[in-house]
Amino acid sequence: MKLSIVENGKKRESAIDIARFAREIKKNSWKILLSGIVAGAIAWPLMSLMSSKYVSTATVLIKAQPDNVSPFQKVEGYDSTRNGYYETQTALMQSRVVLEQAIRTLKLDQNPAFNGEGAGIGATPENEQQRVDHALKTLMKDLTISNVRTTHLSTVSYESTSPQLAADVANGVAESFINYTLALKQQKTAKARDDNQQKLQELQQQMAQQKSALDGYLAKEGLLTFRGVDGFETEQMGIITNRLANATERRVAAESIYNEIRSGGGRAISLPSISNHAQIQDLRIALIQANSELSQLEKTYGPQYDKVIQARARISAIQAQTAMTLREQEAGLRQNYEAALADERNYQKQLEEQKANFQKLSMKRDGYNDLKLALDKTEEMYKMAYQRTQELALPGSYSDADAEIYDPAVPAALPAKPNKPLLMLMIVLLVMLFYTMYIMVKTATDKSVNTLSQMQKRLNLLPLGEIRRFKGVGGRSKIRDLIASDPLNADIIHSMRTQIMLNSHPLQVIAVTSAEGGEGRTLLANLLANSFSFDQKTLLIDMDFFNSDGLSGELGSPKAPGVAEVLRGDSATDNVLVKMSENLDFLPRGNTPVSALLLLSPERLKPLIDSLRGRYQRIIVDVAAVNQSQEVQLVSQVTDGLIFVLKAGLNAADTIGPAIEKATNDHNVIIGGVLNQVVDKNLESKEGLRSLNYHTHELMNNTGQA
Known part of the structure; x- marks a missing residue:
């Protein structure tokens, strides 16, 4: 596989x-x-x-509106609802002019800790500003001014080694800001008062000139100022108009009555204006009485009786008198109508004359109104300026400040820092x-591999075992003898042998290599061969042609013939084998005048390994380090597996990983890794810990006995 x-x-x-x-x-x-x-x-x-630092803080209340101590309008107002008003006041509080005023008020420019006299600045008058500037820089280092969010409050804090000085400076800066803003307002008020006084004098002169011009115009045009320039004419026109209206009313009434009498005929006596006349009423009453008396006499004496005739004559006389009275009434009403008509015509004529005069007056009135309007405006301005001047004069030098110290700073009892x-x-x-x-x-x-668990995690190598570091033991042969002679130490190697035997792959030929030289592969190859030789026919081969101090120098002679001679055909295998024990043989490296890369070609190496497979149950091959030579790539083509030896803490996983991949090169199975020279505190295998505990116990017992 x-x-x-x-x-x-x-x-x-x-x-x-x-x-x-x-x-x-x-x-x-x-x-x-x-x-x-x-x-x-x-x-x-x-x-x-x-040194301890003390912090004192003064709280300043920035007013939302001026104090209502005077009913008069202030010269300098402000709108606290504008965005950034309170932040602006806080920024102005730490302006240079305010801080300089605080320095002069508190005499900090005379304090050596502030004025820079220790830095070589003298006290001469020409250096006064320089001292103030130095004090300003010193002051600003420990001064903190900030506004309390969502409130009208600002805090002035100062840090000093003296609690009293810290309180004095905090209060002094706050008071300087209040006094400076107050002085500005007083200056503006005084300037406004002076400007208004000058304006009053100018307005007085202007009013005198305008009044003189107005009087001259009235005299020139012959105008009266009775209820205005056209008041007299208006009054006259009103009187005439009223009289004309009354005359017209009388004429209309007289004309109506006169027309009724003229058109009434014999019915005139029934008209109210006639019938209500006292003489007519008396005649009518007398006529009624005479008719009543005639009717009584006619019933009593008859129509030819003298009293009856007298009564009829009296009735005729009354009727004649009535007719004459009616004619007189008609004549009187006609005269009354004619008089009313004459009055109406007279007043109408007077009204027309008054209208003509009024129209002539309109042009003069416009000229007068222009002059009067200018005078009125000037007087209005004069009144306003006069009132404002009096308002500014009444408060005197008083002016309310825009801020006040709500909570003065006090000396701190404990240091702040x-x-x-x-x-x-x-x-x-x-x-x-x-x-x-x-x-x-x-x-x-740290990418180094110090424990078995790190080897498995960082390199994905199956941990076969670990060899602990033996302190005070030098040389590979001494370490080998120490491990082989002690059963507990030997169990470390035997556990590796057991894992190899239990592997699912047939691992007859095993190569042992490492990433760099000196990591312990030669020691491991020797120990594994000894372990397998306990019950198996085992061959140990030295194929490390790069290092001269390998197995050949340890187990025989570096110049002895070996693998090189067999591969070249100069010697038979049996002639170069070295008998180590009953079940263990050793095949030295040999000597080669050519490169080992040429000697270890598959055509030469494979027949040799195949012949040895038939003679030995287990073959352990020691190969040069991967990063030293490419021999391992050639040897791995004829082996069944590869064991990687790592010296604990020597190389990083990033260096070892490529070496492992280079060694396999798709031709071999990585059996696992062995960690060499593991310090005691990093031991993880059961065999390593057991060996450590046993030797620690022996050391303690021997020390006690001594």
Whole structure:
């Protein structure tokens, strides 16, 4: 069976292993704790040298509208509903002009801590502004001005080593802002008052000129100002109009009565205007009485009786008197009508004359109105200016400020910073955190293979076993003897033998290689051959033509004939075999004057391996490292499997992976990997841990006895 890492999708470690980080952190927890203790020990003396800083804060209320202390309109108003009004006031509070005023008020320019005298700036008058500038820079470093969100409040905070100075500066800046804005308002009010006084004088002169021009116009045109320039004419026209109306009414009434009498005939006496006359009423009553008396006399004496005749004569006299009275009444009504008509005509004539005069007056009135309108406007402006001048004069020098200190700053009882316990805790925690991050970064970037589990995850190699690092033991032969002579150490190799025997593939010929030289493949090949030789006919072959200090130098002579001579046909196999034990033979490397890549061609190597398969149950081949030579690619074509040896922590998985793939080259089965020189703390196999525990126990017992 032939396998490829790429084609069969062998997955190396690509996901983040959280447990790996947790293990590293737990393993180095004492270092993390120690780093925090060391950081605290170093930081505490330094923090003791730090001076305490006190912070005092003054709260300023920015008014939403001016105080209602005066009914008069202010010169400078503001609209607090405009967007950004309160932010603008807060920004103005930290303007240069306000801070300079605070510096001069608090005499900070005379304070060496502010004015820069320590920096070489003298106290000469020409350097006064320079001292103020230096004090301003010093002040702004520790000054904080901000507005409280969604309120009309702003806070002025100052940080200083002196609590009293911190309170004084915070209050001083707030008061300087209030005083500066108040002074600006007072200046504007005074300027407005002076401007209005000058305007009043100009308006007075203008009014005098306009009045003189108006009087001259009235005299020139002969106009009266009775209820206006046309008041007299209007009054006259009104009187005439009323009189004409009355005359017309009288004429109409007289004409109506006169016409009724003229058209009434014998019925005139029945008209109300005639019948209501007192003389007519008396005559009618007398006529009624005379007719009643005549009727009584005629019934009593007859028609020819003298009294009857007298009564008839009296009736005739009454009727004649009545007729004469009616004629007189008619004449009187006619005269009354004619008089009313004459009055009406007279008033009509007067009205026409008045209309003509009024029309002539209209042109003069327009000229007068123009002059009067100009005078009225000037007087109106004068009144407004006079009123505004009086309003500005009444308050005097008073003007309400746009802000006030709502909560003055007081000296702080405790320092605001540094909070030494908290700072110490933060330093310790930060150092511990950075060290933890260092461990995590180191773990994340560490691609080396130190344990069997890492080998399986990062290289997808089946872990066959591990060989622990033996401290104080030097040389490959000593390590081999130490492992072979101790049953617990030998179990490490025997467990690998067991896994190879239980493999589902027939693994008769096994090659042992590594990514780089010096990783322990020669040691493993020797130990595996000894393990298999316990009950199997085993052959150990040295095919490492790249390294001169391999098996041939350890088990025989480097110059002894071997594989090279057999492949060239210069010697038979039996002539170069070295008997190591009853079941173990060794085939040295031999000597070759040509390149091993030419010598190990499949045409030469395959017949040799096939002949050896019939003589041995197990053949172990030691091959040069993959990154040293290409010999392993040639040898792997005639072997059944390949064991990779890795030295713990030597190379990264990114380096070992390509070497494994290069060794297989689609022609061999990767049996698994063996991790060499594993430190005690990284041992994971049961055999490795058992060997470690046993030897630790023996060491402790021997030390106690000594």
